[in-house]
Amino acid sequence: MAFALHSYPVVYRAKFRQNEWKGEYLEKPHKTPAEEAALTQDEQEALADSRNRYEDMPLVSFTTQYGLSCFEGLKALPQQDGGLALFRPDQNAARFYRSMKGLYMPPFPEEEFLRACLETVQRNVRLGFRPWYKPEWEKDSFASADSVYIRPFTYAEGGIGVSLSQEPWVMVITSPVSSYFSGGRSEAVVTDRIRATPQGTGWIKAASNYVISALAKHEANAAGFMECIYLDATHRRYVEEGSSCNIFFYLRSGELVTPALGDTILPGITRASIIELARDQGVQVAERPIALEEVFAEARECFVSGTAAGATPIESLTYHERKVIFNQGKVGELTAALRDTLKGIQYGTLPDTKGWMIPVG
Ligand SMILES: *Cc1c(COP(=O)(O)O)cnc(C)c1O
Secondary structure (H helix, E strand, C coil): CCCCCCCCCEEEEEEEECCEEEEEEEECCCCCHHHHHCCCHHHHHHHHHHHCCCCCCCCCEHHHHHCCCEECCEEEEECCCCCEEEECHHHHHHHHHHHHHHCCCCCCCHHHHHHHHHHHHHHHHHCCCCCCCCHHHHHHCCCCCCEEEEEEEEECCECCCCCCCCCCEEEEEEEEECCCCCCCCCEEEECCCCCCCCCCCCCCCEHHHHHHHHHHHHHHHHCCCCEEEEECCCCCCEEEEECCCEEEEEECCCEEEECCCCCCCCCCHHHHHHHHHHHHCCCEEEECCCEHHHHHHHEEEEEEEECCCEEEECCEEEECCEEEEHHHHCCCHHHHHHHHHHHHHHHCCCCCCCCCEEECC
């Protein structure tokens, strides 16, 4: 049980039946956070494991057999004022709705999604399960900051024929997280694998998309890289995104480019936020196709974006025998500015002028 998922005890679960959603909160086995911290490693793993069991849900389902499921990922961030706040959860609610519709499931109402995310965090906080703001996080731009990861997802009813989910569950689990990319290295490699194809499900946060990503990321890590970057399926020429993050290039011309959305690119909420923040800072931003050739010739900075990654600088990109090093391997000025602005808003050290932060009451 070396890698048990250490989720917080309160979980939200809704089921679609007879044309309506019925939601409930489940309180899984737990002690107080202090008592849990005092347990032996094995006891902690056993407790974590018991929180991840649902005896009343089917094992053989369209989710476990065919990967028919979609999910979301968002964070509740500890604030300087002592509270917790969610970053743009309305956007996750809208994307989850679109993902479920894209998989021909009955979509989950956006207001209920919002309420479930906030209340799941809140109920765990009431039991003492939460991180607290630490001023020392400010020293490294929140690279070592803790937060609550919120993972809403769908789970299909029992079945074995290849079919659609008509009466899915929607669940919201939470777990403590710290920074995504550990260690200082941030070298990326272009993978020959194809993540998403035209007319496929690349635009949906669909569970099945992540099999290719896990394989490609494993191969990249085994070759000594932190991240892998995908090219488009048709021309094998245009950069699309990272394993589970969007990508940006700051060109010598002063233009910040990120691939245009289509059916193969996941519409990241961090991506949209960074585009807005960059434009606010007077940077010219283009959403357009960008060929690997152009990256090799013109890019001076590169970073990936996502809920887990924030805005993470990429120091180099390797494609077969070729390698480009961005900004002499140092974090670029624009990358750092955008990363710091985003983190500042998220942790409450900068004013939230856009109303992006929703406090956990
Ligand atoms: C989730 C995800 C992203 C980033 O989306 P955010 O909303 O910014 O977290 C980017 N690409 C893929 C493939 C993803 O799954």
